[in-house]
Amino acid sequence: MSARHEEIAEALRQAIDGGVYAVGALLPSESELAARYGVARGTVRQAVAALTAEGRVGSRQGARRVVLGNHRSQSFAELRSFAQWAQSMGRTATGRVIEQFRRPADDEDVLRLQLEPGAEVLQVLRVRGLDGERVLVERNVYPAWVADTVERLPRDCKSVVQALYDEVGLVFAYGEHVIDAVAAGTRDAELLGMRRGAPLLRIRRVTTTHAGRPIEWSDDRYRPGSVTFAIHNSIGSNPLSRRAATDDPPREL
Amino acid sequence: MSARHEEIAEALRQAIDGGVYAVGALLPSESELAARYGVARGTVRQAVAALTAEGRVGSRQGARRVVLGNHRSQSFAELRSFAQWAQSMGRTATGRVIEQFRRPADDEDVLRLQLEPGAEVLQVLRVRGLDGERVLVERNVYPAWVADTVERLPRDCKSVVQALYDEVGLVFAYGEHVIDAVAAGTRDAELLGMRRGAPLLRIRRVTTTHAGRPIEWSDDRYRPGSVTFAIHNSIGSNPLSRRAATDDPPREL
DNA sequence: GAGTGGTCTAGACCACCTG
DNA sequence: AGGTGGTCTAGACCACTCT
Incomplete structure (x- = not known):
């Protein structure tokens, strides 16, 4: 400032x-x-x-x-982790690891994380909440070079982004988010306390370092009504783009 | 250019x-x-x-x-209408009015369109498609001052935004979009050929003139898989929250 | 025609990153 | 230490809107 x-x-x-x-x-x-x-x-x-x-x-x-307006809307203007976003809204974020394991990278991992075929990745399934209420299910995939550090984090780590910065100075500098809607799978429904098939807002994200090297990709599924996303838009310029259906079929994890 | x-x-x-x-x-x-x-x-x-x-x-x-990337995703920044966006992607947009009637403004209309209580609005229900496939259900509400012009448009008008510009020089200059997910209602399901309760991506939007006067508000429900929305994101100038300057300087990998 | 924002120049200094 | 991007200045001209 x-x-x-x-x-x-x-x-x-x-x-x-x-x-x-x-x-x-x-x-x-x-x-x-x-x-x-x-x-x-x-x-x-x-x-x-x-x-x-x-x-x-x-x-x-x-x-x-x-x-045009005096809204203090919290949008994607800056790349914030869930925990940091919650904090800036004066709310309390919680997080819990449900499942965490290594596996060989599949085609999707190779594509999104720019890996060599056959590389190993770390997959983590988390549930995150806001003020005690379960809000989203998060599936992250990390390449091997960050897996060790992630595995060492406490399972209730509030902010992975912050922790990776503190531990090894890793900066989550850029992100690309793709937004759509998806029906809650059995696992999602169970973890969020909803019925199977209920609508969830899905945000798939690839985050990279300053150098453009992918750090993680993530599939976040938000329970509607708890969090909404806003975008301002003008005839001039703004960072939302709309794209036709691409080559990423939804999949169940 | x-x-x-x-x-x-x-x-x-x-x-x-x-x-x-x-x-x-x-x-x-x-x-x-x-x-x-x-x-x-x-x-x-x-x-x-x-x-x-x-x-x-x-x-x-x-x-x-x-x-960071070489995407060729059409920018939604120019606040294109669905039809204009489709055209720029080399695809064919269709649109059909299902229902169109005037009614007194309710509380939501008054709020979003900045109307006086008791004002009249025009509500329009449209189905829009891409290359013959039904893609979204659109519910628009227009204030009285544009209602006449909208009513005079053909019911299969491809681009309302374009038509209003051609007819009366009205420019859709700014928009605010709020994104969430919602279950398909009976009507939505019927119109999109899906089962009731299926997940839809909802975008609620208020569009204004250059002067900030609301022209319409809209509730658009997209069938997932046909269109996705993307946001690019950077950490900007705000360095990832603070830490002591004395020890471990950030490293980059 | 007066006023406004959009474009562009040619400098300068500073903060920061990298060797 | 040298290079790079970030900030800032003090001009100039143009495209556009408004009345």
Whole structure:
């Protein structure tokens, strides 16, 4: 938060949330903001670009920026682990390992984790909860080079992401998430206390290091109603994409 | 595509897709790209910022940019309507109005569309398909000020968004989407040819004009397997929460 | 036509990563 | 220590919107 443009962005966020600029109202022009904060116009542009990306203001050439909303929505804007996300919402995350074993990589593992055929992977099945309520079933697959460290973690480890950072300095830097819906399998139903076949929100994710090396892939199945995901979207640009059905058939683990 | 930074971004995209820069490889430095394309560094930064937002490259201070992937997923960023998105993928979208009627706004309508209590809305139930296959059930609610125009559209109108633009110059500029999973109701099941209770991916959306005025809200229920949604994600500027600066510096593998 | 945001330049300094 | 990306400046011109 030391960068000047971030300070300005935060000041504008608070002004919007505080009602100084109502929803539907116009923001001051870039030049005026530049004068007000004593910075160059480019710095103001960096600040308002952040608000635009968050969906708080809209922007079009030739017209003043418009305040679109003052929601403090928690989206995928930043890569957060479940535990970290929960914490930032002021809630308590729990986690428990149900099952954990090594096995040879199958075709899907080889593809997603960029492994050599025949490599070994570590599969972990976890149930995670929020404030004591069971919320999701998580199936992770780790390549061999992180398996040892993961296996050494306590089985009720609250945040695997945090633990791997603390233990070996491993950073979960980038993620790609694919979202769809799936019926609860027998195992899912049992673990979440729902009936078999109930709808679950599924997020399949590959996480990589800064260098783009895959650290894990995961199949997370959320009980609906406990967590929702929001995306803001403009005619300009934002990081959600829609794709036609691909070559990944659902499978039961 | 006339802006120089967009041309450069597109050139880099093609270089990545064409294998000039493999996944995991490093991009040339900003200075080198600036020299190569004969532009200032700021222009190169605009170009690579686009690639970063698309999840194609990763970026961190002090290190060269890394190629993360070469996906060719159509960006949903441009807030395309279903029909426009389908067309850009070379597929054929169909749509059919099942039911269309006016009714008084309920509490949900008033909230989402920012209406006065007692206002009238137009509700439309549509089924949409891709290449002849039924893919989603769409329930739209329009405020009175667009209802007339929507009612006049043909019942098999392929793209309502396009039609409203052509007819009255109305631009669907911003959207907020909330994603969850839901069980198919009797009506959903019937219309999509599935069994009742089957899992559907639900996206509830409010779309607004440039000025932030709501144009519609919609409850779209997708049959799983036909369309998936993807999000790219990076840790951004916020380093993975804190730890003591004295001991074990982060390592990268 | 006046005002606004979008693009672009040509510098500068700093924070950070890597050898 | 040298290179790289992140921040910032102070201009300029253009495309667009608004009235």
